[in-house]
Amino acid sequence: MNKKLSVLAIAPYCDGLDVGEAWCAHQWVHNLSKKADVTLLTLRRRGRVPASAQLPDVEVVEWEEQLFFEKFSRLSSMLKPSYVSFYRNARQWIGDALRQGRCFDIGHQFTPIALRYPSPLAQFSIPYVLGPQGGSLETPTGFAEECRSAAWYTRLRGLDRWRLRHDKILQKSYASASLILGVAPYVEDLLGGLAHKFEVISELGIDSLAPENPSSDDKNRINLVHIGRGVRTKGLRDAVRALAELPEDISAHLDVAGAGEEMSICQKEAEQLGVAANITFHGQISRSAVEDLYRKADAFLFPSFREPSGSVVFEAMRNGLPVITTNRGGPGYVVNEECGITVPAITPEQLATDLAKAITLLAKDPGQRNKLARGARTRIAKIGLWENKIEQLISYYHATLQQTSQLTLKEAI
Numbered sequence: 001m002n003k004k005l006s007v008l009a010i011a012p013y014c015d016g017l018d019v020g021e022a023w024c025a026h027q028w029v030h031n032l033s034k035k036a037d038v039t040l041l042t043l044r045r046r047g048r049v050p051a052s053a054q055l056p057d058v059e060v061v062e063w064e065e066q067l068f069f070e071k072f073s074r075l076s077s078m079l080k081p082s083y084v085s086f087y088r089n090a091r092q093w094i095g096d097a098l099r100q101g102r103c104f105d106i107g108h109q110f111t112p113i114a115l116r117y118p119s120p121l122a123q124f125s126i127p128y129v130l131g132p133q134g135g136s137l138e139t140p141t142g143f144a145e146e147c148r149s150a151a152w153y154t155r156l157r158g159l160d161r162w163r164l165r166h167d168k169i170l171q172k173s174y175a176s177a178s179l180i181l182g183v184a185p186y187v188e189d190l191l192g193g194l195a196h197k198f199e200v201i202s203e204l205g206i207d208s209l210a211p212e213n214p215s216s217d218d219k220n221r222i223n224l225v226h227i228g229r230g231v232r233t234k235g236l237r238d239a240v241r242a243l244a245e246l247p248e249d250i251s252a253h254l255d256v257a258g259a260g261e262e263m264s265i266c267q268k269e270a271e272q273l274g275v276a277a278n279i280t281f282h283g284q285i286s287r288s289a290v291e292d293l294y295r296k297a298d299a300f301l302f303p304s305f306r307e308p309s310g311s312v313v314f315e316a317m318r319n320g321l322p323v324i325t326t327n328r329g330g331p332g333y334v335v336n337e338e339c340g341i342t343v344p345a346i347t348p349e350q351l352a353t354d355l356a357k358a359i360t361l362l363a364k365d366p367g368q369r370n371k372l373a374r375g376a377r378t379r380i381a382k383i384g385l386w387e388n389k390i391e392q393l394i395s396y397y398h399a400t401l402q403q404t405s406q407l408t409l410k411e412a413i
Contacts, residue, residue, distance in 0.1 A: 004035070004036050004037050005036045005037070005105045005106060005394070005397055005398075006036070006037045006039075006103065006104050006105045006106075007032065007036045007037065007038050007039070007104065007105065007106055007107070007108055007397070008039050008041070008094070008104040008106070008107040008108070008121075008126065008128075009028075009029050009032070009038050009039065009040045009041070009058075009107075009108050009109075009110060010040075010041045010042075010090060010107065010108070010109040010110065010111075010119070010120065010121065011025035011026075011028070011029060011040065011041075011042055011109070011110040011111045012041075012042055012043045012080075012082070012083060012086045012090075012111060012112070013025060013042070013043065013045075013080075013111055013112070014026050014029060014040065014042045014043075014051045014055075014110075014111070015045065015048055015049075015051065015054070016030065016054050017048065017049055017054070018048070021111050021112065021113050021203065022111075024110075024111070024113075024203045024204060024205075025110045025111045026051070026054065026055070027205055027386060028110050028203075028205075028393075029051075029055060029058060029110070030054075030055060030058075031205075031386045031387075031389070031390045032390055032393065033055065033057045033058045034057075034390070035390055035391075035394055036394070036397075038057075038058045038059070039058070039059040039060075039061065039104070040055065040058050040059065040060045040061065041061050041090045041093060041094075042060065042061070042062055043062065043063055043064070043065040043082065043086055044062040044063065044064050044065060045065045046064075046065060046067065050062060061093060063085070063086060063089045065082045065086075066081075066082045066085050067082065080112055080117070083112065083117055087117075087118065087120055090120040091120035091123055094120060094121070094123075094124055094126075095123070095124070098124060098126075104126050105397070105401060106126065106127050106128065106129065106178075106397050106400065106401060107121040107124075107126045107127070107128035107129070108128060108129040108130075108397075109121060109128065109129070109130050109131075110131070110132075110203075113131075113132065113133060113134050113135060113183070113203055113308070114133075114134070114135040114136070114160065115133055115134075115135060115136050115160045115164060115187070115190060115191075116136075116159070116160045116163060116170070117170075117173075118167075118169045118170050118172070118173040119173040119177070121173075121176075121177075122169075122172050122173045122176045122177075127178040127400055127401060127404045128176075128177055128178060129177065129178060129179045129180070129181060129396065129397070129400065130173065130174065130177045130179075130180045130181065131180055131181030131182060131183075131187075131201075131203075132181045132182060132183045132201055132202060132203040132309075133180060133181065133182050133183065133187055134182065134183035134184065134187060134203065134308035134309055134330065135160070135308050136160040136161060136190055137186065137306045137307070137308060137328065137329050138306070139233065139305070139306055140305055140306075140328075140345050140346060140347075142345075142346050142347035142348065142350075143232070143233075143305060143345070143347070143348060146232055146237070146348060147232045147233065160190075161190065164190065164191065164192060164194065165192070171194060174191060174194040174195060175194050175196070177195070177196070178196070178197065178400045178403070178404060179196075179197045179198075179199065179396055179400050180194075180195040180197070180198050180199075181198075181199055181200070181201050181396075182198060182199075182200055182201075183200070183201075183202050183203055183308055183309045183329075183330050183333075184200060184202075184308070184309070184329055184330045184332065184333035184334075185200055185333060186328075186329060187200075197400075197403075199396060200333060201383075201389065201392065201393070202309050202314075202330060202333075202334065202383065202384070203309060204309050204310075204311050204314050204384065205314075205384055205385065205386040205389050206314055206315075206318045206380065206384045206385060206386070207385075207386060208318075208385070209318055209320075209377055209380070209381060209385075210291075210294075210295075210318050210319045210320065212320060212377075213295050213319065213320060214370055214373070215298045215299075215322075215366060215369040215370050215373050216298055216366065217366045218366065219363075219364060219365075219366055220249055220250055220251060220363055220364060221250075221251045221252070221363065222250070222251075222252050222253075222298045222299060222359065222362055222363040222369075223252075223253050223255070223296060223297050223298045223299075224239075224252060224253065224254045224255070224297060224298070224299055224300070224301040224324075224359065225254070225255045225256075225257075225293045225294060225296075225297040225299075225300055225301065225316075225321075226239055226254060226255070226256050226257070226258075226300075226301050226302060227256075227257045227258060227290060227293070227300075227302070227312045227315070227316075228257075228258045228302065228304065228312055229258055229259070229260050229262075230258050230259055230260020230261055230262035230263040230266075231260055231261070231262055232262055233304060233305060233306040233307070234258075234262070234302070234304045234307075235302065235303030235304045235305055235326070235345075235351070236256065236258075236262055236263075236266050237262065237265065237266055237269060237348070238303045238348060238351045238352050238355060239254060239301050239303055239355065240254075240266050240269050240270050240273065240275065240279065241269070241273065241348070241352035241355075242301075242303075242351075242352045242353075242355035242356040242359060243270075243273075243275045243278055243279065243356075243359075244273035244274065244275050244352075245352055245353060245356035246356050246359060246360060246363075247360060250359070250360055250363045250364075251363075252278060252359055252363060253278050253279070253280070254278060254279045254280070254301065255279075255280050255282060255293045255296075255297065256279060256280065256281045256282060257282045257283070257284075257285050257289070257290055257293060258283075258284065259283055259284040263281060263283070266281075267281055290315075291319075294315065294316060294319040294321060295319065297321055298321075298322075298362070298369055299321055299322045299323070299324060299359075299362050299369065299372075300312075300313070300316035300317075300321040300322070300323045300324070300325075300340075301324050301355070301359070302316070302323065302324070302325050302331065303324070303325055303326050303343070303345070303351060303355055304325065304326065304329070304331060305326050305328055305329075305345035305351070306328070306329065307326075307328070307329045307330055307331050308329055308330050309329075309330035309334075310325075310329070310330045310331045310334065313325065313330070313331050313334055313335065314334070314380060314384050316376070317334070317335075317339060317376040317377065317379060317380035317384070318377075318380055318384070320373045320374070320376055320377045321373065321376060322339060322340045322341070322362060322369055322372035322373055322375075322376055323335045323339065323340035323341075323376065324340060324341050324342075324343075324355060324358045324359065324362070325340065325341075325342055325343075326342060326343060326344065326345040326351070327342040327343065327344055327345075328345055334379070334380075334383065335379075336379065338372070338375035338378070338379060339372055339375035339376040339378070339379045339380075340372055340375075340376065341358040341361070341362070343355060343357075343358060
């Protein structure tokens with residue numbers, strides 16, 4: 001029997017009771033601990049169940065999170081000011097552990113996902129993996145005017161590209177990594193040659209597939225669903241406009257779940273365009289209610305044009321829904337011709353027209369809808385099931401260690 005690998009995992013935000021990247025990090029560490037011996041360096045967050053209590057099979061080293069901007073949770077979530085002290089503590093701990101004779105086969109920093117945080121692993125000789133990394137997608141120029149209402153601090157994403165070109169410490173973190181994982185191919189382009197080896201794997205995953213629920217056989221009728229925060233980049237406004245461009249013989253209904261400033265804008269737009277009767281705005285609803293919307297839908301309409309990964313795409317495909325989305329970011333990678341339709345996002349006018357064409361195609365062909373539904377389940381099982389993702393990750397570890405061993409041998413010769 002092969003010996004379990006010893007993995008030094010780094011994830012300052014790791015919480016299976018949270019959402020977003022903290023939840024994703026927990027899933028990675030929890031599932032990895034079934035196949036490897038894991039030591040986790042993380043933060044203990046005020047008022048939260050600590051990772052040490054959530055991960056009994058993992059050796060957990062925790063430091064108290066230093067809180068900043070408590071009144072501005074969205075800003076704090078984006079900037080992660082507590083990472084500075086975490087970085088120093090983690091680097092000190094790793095150095096002390098190695099001097100005391102601790103050995104790790106490989107290091108892996110799972111979070112933060114954004115491309116703006118140097119890794120403490122870069123200071124040491126342990127071969128290490130970074131990622132899945134994502135973010136820093138730019139808004140298409142044609143959509144800039146309609147996105148001006150976004151909070152000012154979201155524009156700080158633009159600094160990531162500058163830092164990747166000029167921040168020596170950040171550059172060293174990527175250049176020294178044995179492998180960088182990205183949520184989609186665009187991440188490799190953003191790194192601009194810093195990655196020695198790059199692979200695509202989403203930070204998201206699913207535990208199981210939902211029961212099969214075949215699409216309706218109604219021709220020229222289609223039930224669509226859009227799930228997401230009410231912000232311009234999620235593409236809901238474009239979905240509303242697309243319904244207004246459908247041919248008269250196509251009957252489409254769109255269920256919308258989510259809350260935010262965009263919802264009232266889209267409701268007004270739907271009324272102005274004469275499609276309000278074809279859209280139901282459910283607001284913020286429970287998880288079980290969201291699952292009900294997936295089950296009654298024939299397709300998932302999610303034309304987000306600045307989406308690093310897209311957890312809702314995984315949810316929809318888990319439920320066997322064909323996906324209509326853009327060819328950008330994470331959804332553009334996850335959705336292929338076997339499970340959905342992707343369209344460009346160049347201007348709002350173009351996007352609405354192309355979405356209308358995609359909706360029409362699926363409405364007119366129930367057989368194609370069912371074919372894509374089966375493809376969605378097959379695709380998400382391959383790239384989304386945690387069991388498969390961990391097997392893939394372990395294979396990356398072994399390939400990385402083999403490559404490192406070969407390089408060491410060459411240097412010795």
